[in-house]
Amino acid sequence: MMEKFELAAKELLSRRVAGMKAPRLAENVRPAxxxxxxxxxxxxxxxxxxxxGGWKCLLPISEQQMIVAPIFSDTVKRLSDTEKQxxxxxxxxxxxxxxxxPEIAFVLSQDLPASDVGYDESQINDAIGSCHMALELxxxxxxxxxxxxxxxxxADGLVNQGLFLGPQIDRAKAFAASQIEIDVIQGETTKSFAGHHPNGDxxxxxxxxxxxxxxxGVSFKAGQAIITGSYxxxxxxxxxxxxxxxxxGLGEYRVTFKAE
Structure with a gap:
């Protein structure tokens, strides 16, 4: 069985190239x-x-639909100190x-080792060090x-190819951001959204x-960024x-995307 998973993983990783649009996995390695x-x-x-380098997640939609996937550290981009805004x-x-x-990223400042008993909300809150405007790529x-x-x-990461971490934002406002008015402006085109978090919280x-x-058995590490759904x-x-x-009410920044 493990060989099946490894073969599927190898195939999915090979598809992470520009312009790739592939058929479904072969039946012998397809997750069921x-x-x-x-x-x-x-x-x-x-x-x-x-x-x-991070995770994407939402509250489970059903027992058969969980939204969870790792984000690989080489695909996490950051607004550097020299770039400012x-x-x-x-x-x-x-x-x-x-x-x-458009999302909010919550970045851990403490490790949370794998635990059979898990963690309460206050322990997790204490482990969140900063909050950022973010874009899932x-x-x-x-x-x-x-x-x-x-x-x-x-299995393929639910359309994720990476994460862009923008400016840090106020922690209390980030925790309470069930709704955000968002503008995405490029040249003379403005796209405005009355943004709502898909889980409310x-x-x-x-x-x-x-x-x-x-x-x-998964351990979370300081520096990992967690995104919880698009607004x-x-x-x-x-x-x-x-x-x-x-x-x-939270902030703004500018970014130019370049094709790999």
Missing amino acids: SIEDALQIQAAMTQQRSDAI SAECFMMADNDCVRIE MQSRFADDSGAEFFERL PVAPIYWLINFMSRR CGIVEVAFDKEILICYQ
Whole structure:
């Protein structure tokens, strides 16, 4: 069985290239359950040379639909101190454009080792060191007509190709950000959103994630960034043209995406 997971992981990792739109996995390595998908994710992590740089998550939709995936550290981009409020970010195109999801990232400042008993909310809150405006970088790697089902997409990281960490924001406001008015401005085009967190509470998915994965033997490390859902779904913008991202009452920054 482990060989099946390792083969699936190797195949999915090989698809993380620009422009890749692949058919569904071969039946002999295709995940058939949540557990299969999580085992493939773990095998992908073991096969990469980098560590886990973060996680994406939401509260489970159902017993058969869990939103959880590692984000690899080589794919986490940051607004550096020298860039201040403007940055360049390299990413892979998806359908010839940039696809991003505006989110908030919660960055751990303490390790949370794997634990059979898990952690209470206050322990997890204490481990969160900073909060940031963030963009999940998206790439759909299955062809639209592939017929790939949820377990395959979960194994592949649910369209994630990376994460961009923007400016730090006020912690209390981040924890309470159930709604955010968001503007994405590129040239003369402004896309405005009355953003709503998909779970209402942007921190609740972190409590679930850490306890669920911790009991599976996963340790969380200081510096890992956790995102918990987009406030306005996927936003498509162009390469090579500066974008202004505004979160009303929280902050703003500029970023230009470059194609890898």
